[in-house]
Amino acid sequence: MAHAVIGIDVAKERLDVALNVSQHMLFTWVENDPAGYQRLVTWLHKQRVVQAHVCLEATGQYSEGVAEYLYLQGYLVSVVNPARIRHYGNSKLRRNKTDKADAELIAEYGLRENPPLWCPPPASFKHLQALIRHLDDLQVSLTRETNRLSSGVRTPEVIEHLKTLIDVLKQQIQQTKSMIQEHINQYPDLKKKQLLLMSIPGIGALTAAKVLGEVREVTDFDDARQLSAYAGLTPRNFLSGSSVHKKSRLSKTGNSNLRKALYLPAISAKHHNRIVREFCAR
Numbered sequence: 001m002a003h004a005v006i007g008i009d010v011a012k013e014r015l016d017v018a019l020n021v022s023q024h025m026l027f028t029w030v031e032n033d034p035a036g037y038q039r040l041v042t043w044l045h046k047q048r049v050v051q052a053h054v055c056l057e058a059t060g061q062y063s064e065g066v067a068e069y070l071y072l073q074g075y076l077v078s079v080v081n082p083a084r085i086r087h088y089g090n091s092k093l094r095r096n097k098t099d100k101a102d103a104e105l106i107a108e109y110g111l112r113e114n115p116p117l118w119c120p121p122p123a124s125f126k127h128l129q130a131l132i133r134h135l136d137d138l139q140v141s142l143t144r145e146t147n148r149l150s151s152g153v154r155t156p157e158v159i160e161h162l163k164t165l166i167d168v169l170k171q172q173i174q175q176t177k178s179m180i181q182e183h184i185n186q187y188p189d190l191k192k193k194q195l196l197l198m199s200i201p202g203i204g205a206l207t208a209a210k211v212l213g214e215v216r217e218v219t220d221f222d223d224a225r226q227l228s229a230y231a232g233l234t235p236r237n238f239l240s241g242s243s244v245h246k247k248s249r250l251s252k253t254g255n256s257n258l259r260k261a262l263y264l265p266a267i268s269a270k271h272h273n274r275i276v277r278e279f280c281a282r
Helices: 034-046 061-072 082-091 099-113 123-149 156-185 188-198 205-212 224-230 256-272 274-281
Strands: 002-010 014-021 024-031 049-057 076-080 235-240 244-250
Touching: 002 061, 002 099, 014 034, 014 049, 014 099, 024 034, 024 099, 034 049, 034 061, 049 061, 049 099, 061 076, 076 082, 076 099, 082 099, 123 156, 123 205, 123 256, 156 188, 156 205, 188 205, 205 256, 256 274
Parallel strands: 002 049, 049 076
Antiparallel strands: 002 014, 014 024, 235 244
């Protein structure tokens, strides 16, 4: 029986695994699917590893499956911002970039830095987030096809196909918006949070839904500054010595989907909210 740290480099179809146990590194790989997750746990048991801290990068849907499976198997799981791993690797001056080397680096990061533990989000949050992000994809597609239609294309068949596609996208956008609101209405807690957000001037039902689909639980943050940092909305200062004083800008190191959801409400507040308008002018 041993306590160990496991680093997993996640790809679409494959998981490269580095197991650091008693200062020795062991390696394996499995498919990134439920059968592969089971083979990974079987391999860990063969190494007499029944307690372990698993560290992997946040890579969206590719990392969610294995993270949730290992969590349910009783392992401690940390899902880390890939930028942290990248900068940690830069600090080690590492020269090699392979899946195996990445897994070893992630295991070393987990051992040295002891990142905070992760737990799966509730099903209601995951469903809402999936709908919100699907809506964003549909809107991006609508903008792209609309731009193509107005780009000067003259072939009648192409024009007809583009118009049909645009009509379908508009219909799907409206259906998705309805599904989002119906989903929120099914959960009293989500509905209560949506109404609370809508009490802020400039925040409508859809913007509130987008915020709820990106912020799992506001109480996970200690204060407003932490939440701002999560959204990448904190200032980034660049001062060095007596001569380098660059203009402060948003860090943008955080959840880009959340920043995108808040952009238009921020523009509205800049023009119509006296306090925000004076702040922007200053």
